[in-house]
Every structure is written in structure tokens, then in C-alpha cells.
Amino acid sequence: MSVSLAAIPQLAPALLDLPFRDGYVWSVIYVSLYVSVTAVALSTLVSVPVAVAIGFADFPGKGFVKSVVNTGMGFPSVVVGLVVLFAVSNQGPLGSLNLVFTREAMIMSQFVLATPPITAITLAAVDGVDRGVRDAARALGGTRIDAALVVLKEARYGIATAVLAGFGRAVSEVGSVLIVGGNITGADGVSKTRTLTTAIQLEARQGQYETAMILGAVLVALVLTVNAVVVHFGDGGVNA
Numbered sequence: 001m002s003v004s005l006a007a008i009p010q011l012a013p014a015l016l017d018l019p020f021r022d023g024y025v026w027s028v029i030y031v032s033l034y035v036s037v038t039a040v041a042l043s044t045l046v047s048v049p050v051a052v053a054i055g056f057a058d059f060p061g062k063g064f065v066k067s068v069v070n071t072g073m074g075f076p077s078v079v080v081g082l083v084v085l086f087a088v089s090n091q092g093p094l095g096s097l098n099l100v101f102t103r104e105a106m107i108m109s110q111f112v113l114a115t116p117p118i119t120a121i122t123l124a125a126v127d128g129v130d131r132g133v134r135d136a137a138r139a140l141g142g143t144r145i146d147a148a149l150v151v152l153k154e155a156r157y158g159i160a161t162a163v164l165a166g167f168g169r170a171v172s173e174v175g176s177v178l179i180v181g182g183n184i185t186g187a188d189g190v191s192k193t194r195t196l197t198t199a200i201q202l203e204a205r206q207g208q209y210e211t212a213m214i215l216g217a218v219l220v221a222l223v224l225t226v227n228a229v230v231v232h233f234g235d236g237g238v239n240a
Contacts, residue, residue, distance in 0.1 A: 025214060025215065027185075027191040027194075028194050028199045028215065031191045031192070031193065031194060031195055032171060032197075033171075034103065035106045035107055035170075035177070036170040039107045039114055039170050040114050040163060040170055042107070042111055043115045044118060044166070051118075051119045051120075051126060054069075055151075056126075069116060069119050071116075072116030072119075072120070073116045073117050075112070077174075077175040078176060078179065080112050080113055081176030081177070084176065085180050087108075088102075088108070101182035103181070105180040106181040106195075108180070110177065112176075113170060113173060114169055118162045118165070121165055122162040125155040125157075125159055125161075125162065128158065129151045129155050137150045164226050164229055167226060168226045171196070171219070172197060172223065174195075174197035177195055178198050178201075181193035183198040196222075197219065200212050
């Protein structure tokens, strides 16, 4: 045991230097975070207002709409990637934008995948707020917007969980981003559309297990960080 511990300082620099030396790993991490954070931010701007509108509205078929939103959480990622790829291809409606195998196409794909969980979990959080809260806000002279803001404040921990859940799905996605992004690196080895998940798949298939393991460790660290934040907000919601 003492020999192994003594060897760690000598092995660690060699382990880290090889895959990091040309910026390859850093570029893969950057592309993953850029695409996922952008997609989830855009999705949040759409999903939260939609969830609040559905939660406050009373209309025929509301239960069916909720079912559709919940069903969207199970969309096969490869199908989403295929649909987005067709949309941005020369034959698709967005063909003139030249988005094939670009980060923008990857953001579109992850946006579609992240929107259902963010919407569904936010809707559940809004529905979980006691109806007496909004009634009290209206009784005190508040408008519907005022009541909505009060409900959002009460549901903020659930909404935070929804956003983090959407990020978790986006950052761990492989099928759709592989289809629409093409898993491309430049001549200098720097990632253009290669993410952590697609890089892990490729490096493992090529027998580059050292790099694949480091990328896997980074991805696990990101997921664990997301889970830690979710638990933190969950505990805060319980204690609030």
C-alpha cells in the first residue's frame, strides 16, 4: 500500500498531461457546457411560463395536456436528433441557415429534450402550491400576475430542481448530439461539436481508455454536482 501511495505523485502528472496537453479535453468540456447551458437556459425561458400558464388556467383537456407534457419526458433522443437533422438539412425548412453539424443544431436538439422535463416538473411544483396561497393573494387585491409571482416564489425550489433535471438530461445526452453534431474536431484536435459523451464513446472504441476515463470522471463530477445542488435546494425547500 505504501508503495502505491508513494507512486501517485509521479503517476498523476503523466496521467493528466497526455490528454490535456493539446487542449483536446478542455475543448470537449467547453463544448459540452456551452451547448447544454445554452439549451437549458432557452428551454427555461419557454418552459416555466408555459408551465405556469397551464397551472393557472382551467380549460377542457387540461389533463390531456399534462399527459402530453409528461410523455415528452420519454422522447427517444435519437428520434429527436433525426428530426432536428432533417429540419436543418438542405431538404428541411431551416436548410438555408447551414446548421448541419454545428453547435447551434446541437442546442436545438438539446432544447427539445430538456423542455419536457423542465415543463413537467415545474408544472408539478406549481400545482403543489396550496391553492389558498393564490386565493389569499387575490383577496388582498393582487392581480393574476401578482398571484402568479407569489406561487412562483413558493414553488422556486421545485422550479430549480426542474432546471437542474433538464441540465442533467442535456449534458448526459449522446444519441441526438451525435446525429446532429457529427462528433467533429478540427485539424488541431480541438473540439468543434464533440461533447463529453460522444468523446467518451469514440475514445473507448479507439482503445484510448486513459482519455475516456478522464472524460468519464469529468462527466460524473458534473452529474454529481447537479445532484448535490438538487439535494441542497430540496432540503432548503423542506426547511423553508
